[in-house]
Ligand code: AMP
């Protein structure tokens with residue numbers, strides 16, 4: 001309905017029974033979303049732009065890049081799409097949700113102004129500080145000289161140097177002394193390693209403690225916290241090596257106590273949603289808080305404006321409720337009408353199989369074998385991320401993170417065993433994985449028993 005420039009984004013009940021969904025993105029997260037959405041009785045048809053061989057099992061893949069805003073808007077209009085589910089951060093930051101709203105199409109994911117909570121770490125910090133949300137102390141620099149002179153005078157170590165913009169989880173440098181920090185600053189400001197994303201940088205107090213990923217669906221009024229997760233960001237066992245997008249994850253996070261969860265909801269999620277409203281940037285979609293569980297309580301490391309990858313894979317394995325009405329509720333501002341989701345109480349583990357060389361450069365087009373021998377079902381899924389089909393229809397590597405082997409188990413140890421047994425059966429040259437996903441979680445659980 002359109003009147004005097006106002007578009008009312010409302011979907012009729014008739015539509016609700018047969019939703020046409022366009023899923024944007026091509027990672028393991030999007031395969032997991034497609035898998036879960038395909039189980040919804042409300043779904044009429046799903047497309048994925050551009051998708052991957054995994055999403056193709058449930059959706060029709062369309063050859064449109066996730067950042068091709070014109071193409072996606074045009075496709076959504078021409079195909080009478082009821083809801084566009086925006087998976088990755090780039091199209092959110094570019095304003096895909098804004099463009100779709102202009103033509104009266106609902107999207108799951110915030111508009112560009114609200115997505116700045118992820119796409120500008122400098123803005124995110126301002127919001128956190130303005131609304132007294134616990135976080136590390138920080139400074140912002142745009143020029144080399146003041147940054148270097150700060151390192152030589154006031155700085156304390158370890159210190160974290162970060163690109164303010166989007167850098168796929170790779171723009172963070174943990175520096176033990178001034179010389180390491182100077183190198184990181186030069187890499188960002190002089191060598192422009194992360195391009196424009198690193199033209200503004202943050203120097204942050206180093207926070208001690210284990211990490212937790214916390215997710216909440218919101219339409220800006222109602223907040224539905226999801227189950228907790230723990231990511232494993234570094235490339236190598238024991239948390240060593242460079243940061244990646246995430247090498248594996250577990251849910252629930254055994255280190256996040258009930259009390260800590262309450263604190264997170266009260267001191268972090270609620271004031272963030274209120275704060276964003278106050279800033280005139282109502283957030284609709286999924287708020288993803290990367291936290292450190294410090295001795296002084298949970299503190300925010302960063303916010304993301306989308307599902308985590310690979311956290312989404314384990315959340316989708318554990319979610320028992322229909323995902324589609326929850327996503328639609330965020331989009332149309334009617335989340336209040338949804339019931340709180342129910343979860344499989346069993347723990348889930350996902351182990352990422354990456355290409356040799358990731359997170360730096362890596363080869364593509366290597367044959368993947370062994371998937372056909374696995375018995376997939378509600379307790380074991382292998383989500384595709386960087387895969388492609390060759391002209392002859394054979395599965396090949398096509399990205400840094402290739403597959404996410406995801407399992408449920410009666411215990412965390414059992415979920416690990418199932419995931420690792422499956423991971424062992426999959427082969428490609430250079431296959432790289434961590435062998436300790438969830439291992440610290442098992443130890444933590446044993447210590448409280
Ligand atoms: P971010 O992209 O800001 O979440 O940072 C990526 C990873 O770097 C985090 O998951 C942490 O492991 C680490 N990190 C970032 N900031 C800090 C900090 N202030 N203190 C300690 N570790 C950090």
Ligand code: GLY
Nearest residue numbers: 245246308309310
């Ligand atoms: N796994 C962390 C992220 O998606 O940013």
